[in-house]
Amino acid sequence: MIGHYFTEQGNVVEFNFLGKDSIPYHNLVPVDKKVFDNLESFCQDKKKSDLVFDVLSTRFVNRYLARQEPGLCSKSFRTWKANIVFQEELDKRTNCDDDTNAKVKICSLLSKTY
Numbered sequence: 001m002i003g004h005y006f007t008e009q010g011n012v013v014e015f016n017f018l019g020k021d022s023i024p025y026h027n028l029v030p031v032d033k034k035v036f037d038n039l040e041s042f043c044q045d046k047k048k049s050d051l052v053f054d055v056l057s058t059r060f061v062n063r064y065l066a067r068q069e070p071g072l073c074s075k076s077f078r079t080w081k082a083n084i085v086f087q088e089e090l091d092k093r094t095n096c097d098d099d100t101n102a103k104v105k106i107c108s109l110l111s112k113t114y
Contacts, residue, residue, distance in 0.1 A: 011036040086110055 012030050019025045042052050065072040093106045
């Protein structure tokens, strides 16, 4: 929704919303000028409760992705990114010589956090 993000000067987009399990998400993301301009254009003359991408659906995106690579869908990207984040956090919090129980404990903690 439009109310979940704000454009700022210098081609920075601010995201501010409640995510999974009502966990607050806040991030400032620098973007290319074209992305910034497009976001502003998509949101022009809309209310805060309107969708940013109101003409784009998951079905449309998934059909496009499947034409590029059979079996590819938007969920593939979520899973890919989640795996990367999970592995990075696991690497920060464990050592190769940690015992299996310690690693399982950290995995359990991370799965509740993310």
